[in-house]
Amino acid sequence: MQVKEFRVPIFDVKGLSFHVGEQTILQNINFQIYNGEYIAIIGPNGGGKTTLIRMLLGLQKPSSGEIRLYGKKLSEFKEWYKIGYVPQRAAHVDANFPATVEDIVNMGRVARRGFFAGMSKEDRVKVEDAMIKMDILDLRERMVGTLSGGQRQRVMIARALASSPEILILDEPNTGVDVVSQQRFYKLLAKLNKEEGITILFITHDIGVIADDIGRLFTINQKATICNDPKKVLSCEEMSELYGIDAHLLHNHKHEH
């Protein structure tokens, strides 16, 4: 028996591979994500980032390997409300969908509410709290279809926050969002991580802007490289060779540090 104390990682990924026919999308990916971490995933398009996220969320089955979530196999994991997921298309909601901002944020509570149960006081508090954090309280009656890309993005994150998640997973959340909103967004993520202790995992192209805040950086292009000190990442010469990450971003970053 193991007596030694150890932390159970939120995600424990071992030997994860994904193939489509002959083509290898991901090969032998291994990592752990612990509570309170702030992790960015970068990599070229088609490199398997989104596939990886989808496998972490149980939306896609790996060809081989294992994912454990809070120590459990995905198929046995029940507490999905602990995971807040904001997909890539978040900012592109159907403009005609009949939903106010509040309708959308309320969805964050659905999995936590019982059948027939109306919104409890706790539900209302959490929803309002999430809207305050995302600074969209004054938009609560607005139809989502009438919002800007940046506003919609904050609504989607508020929905995820309303379920009081322990980890937030965001897939290219800045697609279709203007630069000012992007910067505001990164500040918000950093704040959620530091002040609320929410573990954050997100995919981005935009490493230059956030490198000061993130704890670890994963680069994904079929294989994964994990850099524990993102400030040194860009001195990892082999990385740009291996993964072909946008040289422009690398250059900018070097310049800053």
Add this chain to the structure above:
Amino acid sequence: MEMFEYEFMQRAFIAGILIATLASLSGTFVVLRRYSLISETLAHSALVGVAVGLVAGYNPLWVAVVVAVLSAWLIEYLRSSFALYADAVLSILLSGSLALAVIIVSLGGAFNNSLFSYLFGSILSVSESDLVTIVIFGSISLFLLLLFSKELYFIAYDEEVAQTSGIKVKFLNFLLVTVVAIIIALSIRVVGSLLIGALMVIPTVAALQFRVGFKKTMLLSLVFALFSVVFGMTLSYHFSLPSGATIVLSVIALFVISLLINKK
């Protein structure tokens, strides 16, 4: 109001109001999921049930419910297990069902007025046992829809996000098509199988024109459906027209008005 002196009109109105409620509530989810065509396909499958019932001497409405539910499951199975486009699956089953129904009634020699009333709806034809069937299955369907409405709304908004927050998406998709199949089969007495799709889809589409939140959209859709059924059945009574046709024209009129009021 003399029309309510007739028992058949009382039965028709109770059935119609229940069906309007069920069709519009379930229709909201069906339309938002871009699955409007399923109502047409299931209505034709229900017709197979009617044909079997008429020929074999069983209660056509009961057989219609069973066949429509089986057809809904077949659609879900084909859609999820084969690389087929959802609308193509619906189209194939629609024609297939109609062909089957026509062959069954032709072989059974039951091609008569009775079938005509199932095609276009007839307020004269709602019998007491029909009403009992509609109330029993209708109550179950309404219960299930209300029970899962917040989950179904979430799924309609984003199926994958709903799934990742722990909602049983597969089960609820299955449940929705089952309930829709039951509602459609029940409706064919009053609205007719060729016209029920309209009652399920158009009230919601009209409500969507007002660009309001979820609850208001549902409420508007319900009001539109109720009005169309009551107005349509009244017209049907006074002018001796098939009730399905008058109901559908009423709901289309509401849709056109909604469209014009909310023109950008």
